[in-house]
Amino acid sequence: MARWLFVFACLALSACGSSKPPPRPRGSQPITLAIPTSRETQACYTDLSREDVRFSPLAERDYGGGCRVAGAVQLIDIGVPVTNLTAMRCGLARSFAGWVRHAAVPAARQMLGSDLVRVESMGTYACRNTIGTARAMLSGHAIANAVDIGAFVLEDGRRISVLNGWQSSDPRVRAFLRTVHDSACKRFGTVLSPDYNAVHHNHLHLEDDHKSFCR
Numbered sequence: 001m002a003r004w005l006f007v008f009a010c011l012a013l014s015a016c017g018s019s020k021p022p023p024r025p026r027g028s029q030p031i032t033l034a035i036p037t038s039r040e041t042q043a044c045y046t047d048l049s050r051e052d053v054r055f056s057p058l059a060e061r062d063y064g065g066g067c068r069v070a071g072a073v074q075l076i077d078i079g080v081p082v083t084n085l086t087a088m089r090c091g092l093a094r095s096f097a098g099w100v101r102h103a104a105v106p107a108a109r110q111m112l113g114s115d116l117v118r119v120e121s122m123g124t125y126a127c128r129n130t131i132g133t134a135r136a137m138l139s140g141h142a143i144a145n146a147v148d149i150g151a152f153v154l155e156d157g158r159r160i161s162v163l164n165g166w167q168s169s170d171p172r173v174r175a176f177l178r179t180v181h182d183s184a185c186k187r188f189g190t191v192l193s194p195d196y197n198a199v200h201h202n203h204l205h206l207e208d209d210h211k212s213f214c215r
Helices: 002-013 039-050 090-112 171-187
Strands: 031-033 054-057 060-064 067-069 072-077 116-121 146-154 159-161 190-192 204-207
Touching: 039 054, 039 090, 072 090, 090 116, 090 146, 090 171, 090 204, 159 171, 171 190, 171 204
Parallel strands: none
Antiparallel strands: 031 060, 054 072, 060 067, 116 146, 146 159, 146 204, 190 204
16 A cells, blocks of 8 residues: 555656756756866866966856856956957867967967957857757857857957958958968867858857867
8 A cells, every 4th residue: 555655646746766857948047056076177277277377167057948057167367368258168268278379379470460469259158059050959159168259459450350351352361360260170179160151251160069170
């Protein structure tokens, strides 16, 4: 009798044998997760500190619908000011800091004859699907694993934007943007440029997803 009472109780609660919570709707109030920092993320923190990158670790948060910030940091100082940066997964932040320092900075000086004084991003974390694809799927931005770069500002006042520079009449500007793009392809998993589709006409999409897709 006790056994059957237990079975009926489980059926009534619809939760017997499962501890997995129901999915949270996207856009619901975010939940801060009390999850220990992974060894991978801790190693990434060490790498950033070794490279004298100033950053602040961020709490892990679940925004619902698959949108989540985990193992992320807020970059404070990578040596060159960068606009519009919010949460970035640590691996993305590490690759991004290296790309700016060791690709964009020397390329600007050598190819354009002026120092790089600012990188303009179009954002990092955003709870949304990919744009410009037929199949609905979460963007890398939805897990803080992508950053979009719109322009590079030089000490002499020039602003080299992807929008106006990708097909610029100045061969040096075109070469600079192709160089930083090609360098990004060696550091990030997915790199998308205006050559990929019209959605990327004004920025470079850099994503740390280990996919080796460069367009």
